[in-house]
Amino acid sequence: MTRAFYFFLTFVLFYHIAGHTHSDKPMVLLLSFDGFRWDYLLKHNLTNFNSIKKNGTHAEYMINSFSTVTFPNHWTLVTGLYEESHGIIQNIMYDPVLNKTFNLGMPETYTKEWFGQNKLTEPIWATNQKAGNGRYSAAEWLGSNLEFSGQNITTAKNPINFGAIYFDEPDHYGHLYGPDSKEIAEKLQELDGDLGYLLDQLKSHHLFDKVNLIITSDHGMDSISEKTVIFLEDYIDDNLYDAYGSRACYSIFVKDATNIELVYQKFKAIKNIDVYKKDEIPESLRYKYNVRIGDMILVSHLGYAMYLKKIPIDWTLTNGDHGYYNNETSMFPIFLAHGPAFKKSYKSRVFNNVDLYPLMCFILGVQPAYNNGTLENVIDMLVFKVANQNIQQNFIFVLLLLIPAVLVGMTGMFVCFTIKNSPKGTVMTEYGYDTISNCEDGEIEGVNNDQSRLIA
Ligand SMILES: *[C@@H]1O[C@H](CO)[C@@H](O)[C@H](O)[C@H]1NC(C)=O
Ligand SMILES: *[C@@H]1O[C@H](CO)[C@@H](O)[C@H](O)[C@H]1NC(C)=O
Ligand SMILES: *[C@@H]1O[C@H](CO)[C@@H](O)[C@H](O)[C@H]1NC(C)=O
Ligand SMILES: *[C@@H]1O[C@H](CO)[C@@H](O)[C@H](O)[C@H]1NC(C)=O
Ligand SMILES: *[C@@H]1O[C@H](CO)[C@@H](O)[C@H](O)[C@H]1NC(C)=O
Numbered sequence: 001m002t003r004a005f006y007f008f009l010t011f012v013l014f015y016h017i018a019g020h021t022h023s024d025k026p027m028v029l030l031l032s033f034d035g036f037r038w039d040y041l042l043k044h045n046l047t048n049f050n051s052i053k054k055n056g057t058h059a060e061y062m063i064n065s066f067s068t069v070t071f072p073n074h075w076t077l078v079t080g081l082y083e084e085s086h087g088i089i090q091n092i093m094y095d096p097v098l099n100k101t102f103n104l105g106m107p108e109t110y111t112k113e114w115f116g117q118n119k120l121t122e123p124i125w126a127t128n129q130k131a132g133n134g135r136y137s138a139a140e141w142l143g144s145n146l147e148f149s150g151q152n153i154t155t156a157k158n159p160i161n162f163g164a165i166y167f168d169e170p171d172h173y174g175h176l177y178g179p180d181s182k183e184i185a186e187k188l189q190e191l192d193g194d195l196g197y198l199l200d201q202l203k204s205h206h207l208f209d210k211v212n213l214i215i216t217s218d219h220g221m222d223s224i225s226e227k228t229v230i231f232l233e234d235y236i237d238d239n240l241y242d243a244y245g246s247r248a249c250y251s252i253f254v255k256d257a258t259n260i261e262l263v264y265q266k267f268k269a270i271k272n273i274d275v276y277k278k279d280e281i282p283e284s285l286r287y288k289y290n291v292r293i294g295d296m297i298l299v300s301h302l303g304y305a306m307y308l309k310k311i312p313i314d315w316t317l318t319n320g321d322h323g324y325y326n327n328e329t330s331m332f333p334i335f336l337a338h339g340p341a342f343k344k345s346y347k348s349r350v351f352n353n354v355d356l357y358p359l360m361c362f363i364l365g366v367q368p369a370y371n372n373g374t375l376e377n378v379i380d381m382l383v384f385k386v387a388n389q390n391i392q393q394n395f396i397f398v399l400l401l402l403i404p405a406v407l408v409g410m411t412g413m414f415v416c417f418t419i420k421n422s423p424k425g426t427v428m429t430e431y432g433y434d435t436i437s438n439c440e441d442g443e444i445e446g447v448n449n450d451q452s453r454l455i456a
């Protein structure tokens with residue numbers, strides 16, 4: 001995508017956010033810079049990124065999901081589901097049930113059968129818009145062309161309160177020149193300028209202090225080179241299997257099931273890669289329970305790059321990759337946030353990217369769909385005066401809250417319970433931000449599920 005196109009997107013987005021009147025709902029604007037490794041921010045002087053970091057909330061880094069590639073992690077960012085649960089497990093993947101292949105290079109494959117494999121999947125823009133009551137979403141993101149939960153966001157005509165923009169850099173430059181190159185340094189300055197433009201637009205529309213801006217990424221980047229290449233063809237007959245994925249991680253389907261052990265042993269003999277039969281894949285990777293994960297997976301060690309065939313490679317333009325284990329520090333993405341919901345000059349603890357979905361739902365005041373995130377991991381970064389609450393709403397809320405709480409005789413616990421389980425506690429998320437901060441950790445424990453039903 002060209003820079004002009006980003007500006008066009010930004011313009012479109014502003015038309016919707018600021019076009020007529022601002023939305024009176026809590027607003028979230030999610031930006032993802034593909035391949036923005038967390039420590040680019042420490043190694044480069046990025047004035048605009050730093051101003052958000054300094055004035056808002058940031059984490060040292062965020063932990064992404066395995067495999068650490070673009071489509072899977074972008075779908076995780078907006079759904080809060082692990083890759084094995086949402087089904088976008090690679091940029092290129094095969095589904096034996098559909099008997100079809102998905103390919104990021106083929107937009108005609110961006111269909112519901114791929115993105116909606118799990119019927120529980122609901123991207124944040126659909127969750128927001130579904131809540132109605134004047135909530136509208138717009139997004140330029142993977143999967144945003146598709147309808148979920150009856151919500152179509154392709155034709156927004158009203159002021160939105162949720163927006164998402166995807167930038168395809170610095171990933172591209174990271175692949176071409178590597179994470180330590182002067183080219184990536186220049187690209188990062190250019191992106192910092194783009195962010196500056198966006199911040200200026202927010203300010204000139206009097207939105208900067210109203211919008212909750214979240215800046216993050218899908219994965220980091222590490223160096224690869226001629227010295228760390230692995231041609232699988234040198235070790236195993238590639239007619240025995242089909243491989244789907246990228247240089248750091250493949251899902252392997254063995255063509256004839258009687259060859260599974262043979263193929264496994266051949267891969268196992270190769271240095272600097274790990275091979276796991278499907279049932280051996282560590283649970284901690286959350287990358288196992290899906291038909292799109294084949295008979296086994298291959299994961300190369302950091303900095304190693306697997307090619308299926310011995311093809312000629314232009315190493316002047318092949319210097320970086322990602323897709324490695326999500327516990328490798330070079331794979332971690334950035335997390336910065338600024339706006340009325342976020343604490344100022346605050347460093348949050350490290351968290352997982354599945355936690356962003358419940359965080360955004362909480363800020364927007366909407367009921368999350370099923371997800372793998374934990375609001376508790378991120379709640380500390382929020383202040384609790386998010387919406388422009390009017391006194392009457394607060395009053396109604398307090399009444400709603402107190403009546404059942406007094407009945408069970410434990411007001412404090414009741415309030416706290418609702419935060420802990422707030423994926424279910426919509427009433428609280430809509431109006432109750434300032435009551436919550438009184439909770440002690442001790443009070444959160446030991447409250448049983450029965451109380452949640454009182455407000456359900
Ligand atoms: C970073 O850049 C800003 C503006 O471009 C400049 O004022 C500042 O001195 C630079 N800081 C460092 C440490 O280079
Ligand atoms: C950050 O805060 C400082 C001091 O309050 C202010 O001068 C600066 O403009 C702020 N930057 C942003 C991006 O809000
Ligand atoms: C899968 O699709 C291919 C064509 O794309 C076809 O040749 C093959 O027979 C199909 N396999 C099954 C099991 O339906
Ligand atoms: C969603 O938008 C697309 C493209 O504009 C359109 O084809 C489709 O019919 C819409 N669906 C609904 C439910 O509005
Ligand atoms: C990262 O995770 C992999 C897979 O679970 C494991 O084998 C490896 O030891 C871990 N590395 C670190 C540094 O924890």
Ligand SMILES: *[C@@H]1O[C@H](CO)[C@@H](O)[C@H](O)[C@H]1NC(C)=O
Nearest residue numbers: 081082085120286370371372
């Ligand atoms: C992730 O969430 C989905 C949907 O609720 C659920 O089916 C799955 O078991 C969860 N995964 C884990 C590891 O808890």
